[in-house]
Amino acid sequence: MSKRARTLDSFFSAPVTKKSRLPTPSIAQRETDAATVNSQLPQGTADTDVSKHPTYPLAIPYLPSGIRDILNFAPAAEPRALNDQPDLDLLYYQPYIPKEIQRDLYDFLRRELFFYRVKYNIKRGPVETQINTPRFTTVFGLDHLSRFDPEGLVVDASTGRPVPKDVYKCSPRPIPQCLDLLRTLTENATGCKFNFALVNYYASGSDSISYHSDDERFLGPEPAIASFTLGAKRDFLMKHKPTPEAHPSETKPLKLSLASGDMVLMKGLTQSRWLHSIPKRKGGEADKGRINITFRRAMVRGGTENYYRYNVGDGEVYRWDEDRREMRPWKDDQ
DNA sequence: AATACTACATTTCC
DNA sequence: AGGAAATGTAGTAT
Numbered sequence: 386m387s388k389r390a391r392t393l394d395s396f397f398s399a400p401v402t403k404k405s406r407l408p409t410p411s412i413a414q415r416e417t418d419a420a421t422v423n424s425q426l427p428q429g430t431a432d433t434d435v436s437k438h439p440t441y442p443l444a445i446p447y448l449p450s451g452i453r454d455i456l457n458f459a460p461a462a463e464p465r466a467l468n469d470q471p472d473l474d475l476l477y478y479q480p481y482i483p484k485e486i487q488r489d490l491y492d493f494l495r496r497e498l499f500f501y502r503v504k505y506n507i508k509r510g511p512v513e514t515q516i517n518t519p520r521f522t523t524v525f526g527l528d529h530l531s532r533f534d535p536e537g538l539v540v541d542a543s544t545g546r547p548v549p550k551d552v553y554k555c556s557p558r559p560i561p562q563c564l565d566l567l568r569t570l571t572e573n574a575t576g577c578k579f580n581f582a583l584v585n586y587y588a589s590g591s592d593s594i595s596y597h598s599d600d601e602r603f604l605g606p607e608p609a610i611a612s613f614t615l616g617a618k619r620d621f622l623m624k625h626k627p628t629p630e631a632h633p634s635e636t637k638p639l640k641l642s643l644a645s646g647d648m649v650l651m652k653g654l655t656q657s658r659w660l661h662s663i664p665k666r667k668g669g670e671a672d673k674g675r676i677n678i679t680f681r682r683a684m685v686r687g688g689t690e691n692y693y694r695y696n697v698g699d700g701e702v703y704r705w706d707e708d709r710r711e712m713r714p715w716k717d718d719q
Numbered sequence: 720a721a722t723a724c725t726a727c728a729t730t731t732c733c
Numbered sequence: 734a735g736g737a738a739a740t741g742t743a744g745t746a747t
Contacts, residue, residue: 664740
């Protein structure tokens, strides 16, 4: 019908020149589009185009051309290798995102993406406790065993046949164009492959993530994870995992002060042998908002289930409120 | 894929 | 230089 026709129109007209100051589609229109039309169109160029999918609560605008043009100059710096300690294998780009677009990209993503504040239960022994994730999260992507067909349907990666809907408990969402451009760019610069984009928003210094490693059951051995910072500077702490031996490992904890535009590529044995965290911080720049984007490659369906469980969950949608300058629960009738 | 709180020690800030 | 604030660490509760 008309919405499908409009999508095809924008596809066929996308490559030609377009005004750069056309208005962004209204929230109401984006919601309608996202609920009715699939995406994974060829990556167009018009500033009015949007990424749509039935799993999106609302459509996500394409990256504005002004940002996209400058992004093609990334990485803005050569990486520094951090591998002077046992099992440590990092590339540190300071920065990766060119300075001229760091602020615009941060503002764009905070304004246009939707986030969640996930709650979940863990049980340790007999006691079950509820965890309130101390950060805003969202995720897009699908593991190596599946892909989205051009209609946005989840199909088997090798046969191309539809994956029965009870294979995944979650509802996988394609990576929107604005993040997929950065994903491709990062693949080309690093030689690594990624099929997931996780986005965290640390609203203040009281948002954090405690020490953890990214689970190799989902990512395979020696996984590569690219982690971007936009917005406020935050400390990134790393420490070697405790070793079985009684004697202390000959490694010392590492502190990286991640600034806007920076990218850290964790690879080799880093995930299996080291822990990392973003600790709470008081005052100064670290008490302002920070967006973190990580790209990774999930190898198995369990990875997809896990990432949606802990980064989307089943709670309400949050969106950035520019007037109140904070994330607020988003009601779809507002 | 834990996080929050407390107490106390140590470091950094201004 | 020195008091305040922030941070680090260990233990505990949920």
